[in-house]
Amino acid sequence: MVQRFIESEFGRQSLLRFLERQEMPFTVSIGRGGKRTDRQNRLFHLWVGEIQRQNQDESHEWWRGYCKLVIGVPLLRHEDEAFREAYDQSVKGLPFEQKIRCMMEPIAMPVTSRMTTKQMTAFLDGVHRHFAEQGIILTVPDDLRYAGLNAGVPA
Numbered sequence: 001m002v003q004r005f006i007e008s009e010f011g012r013q014s015l016l017r018f019l020e021r022q023e024m025p026f027t028v029s030i031g032r033g034g035k036r037t038d039r040q041n042r043l044f045h046l047w048v049g050e051i052q053r054q055n056q057d058e059s060h061e062w063w064r065g066y067c068k069l070v071i072g073v074p075l076l077r078h079e080d081e082a083f084r085e086a087y088d089q090s091v092k093g094l095p096f097e098q099k100i101r102c103m104m105e106p107i108a109m110p111v112t113s114r115m116t117t118k119q120m121t122a123f124l125d126g127v128h129r130h131f132a133e134q135g136i137i138l139t140v141p142d143d144l145r146y147a148g149l150n151a152g153v154p155a
Contacts, residue, residue, distance in 0.1 A: 036113075036115045041112070044067070046139065047067075047128075047131075048064045048067065050137070050138050051138070054137070061104050062104065065102075068111040069100055071126040071127050073103075075126070076114060080114065
């Protein structure tokens with residue numbers, strides 16, 4: 001599957017040229033918003049490390065999978081029909097621990113990598129809220145604070 005983030009007229013024209021060369025039949029999907037930012041991604045990985053250090057009973061990868069499953073999956077199931085269908089057919093009926101393994105390497109079902117900037121903002125807000133309620137302290141460094149952590153703030 002080809003996926004492109006279009007943010008300029010040049011990108012739009014390039015996409016049109018690409019579409020003209022495709023053999024029919026084919027399927028096209030268009031979504032609003034840009035992909036998550038590198039800053040958002042770095043903040044999530046920083047937080048997973050902090051969560052793991054404060055919950056040493058599980059690995060870094062396990063906590064990454066946990067966040068994807070508990071916070072990211074409900075968000076994408078609500079907003080992304082293709083994701084919902086794939087998840088519901090393949091993962092939904094599995095026990096919790098197997099679902100987490102599906103989120104972890106080597107399977108690593110795409111969750112955060114499918115998110116737009118806006119969805120990643122909601123995901124990060126959810127991670128922060130979820131772990132704050134458990135007394136887990138997550139840093140919000142000044143240089144990353146506005147990477148989409150607060151809704152409405154440009155990434």
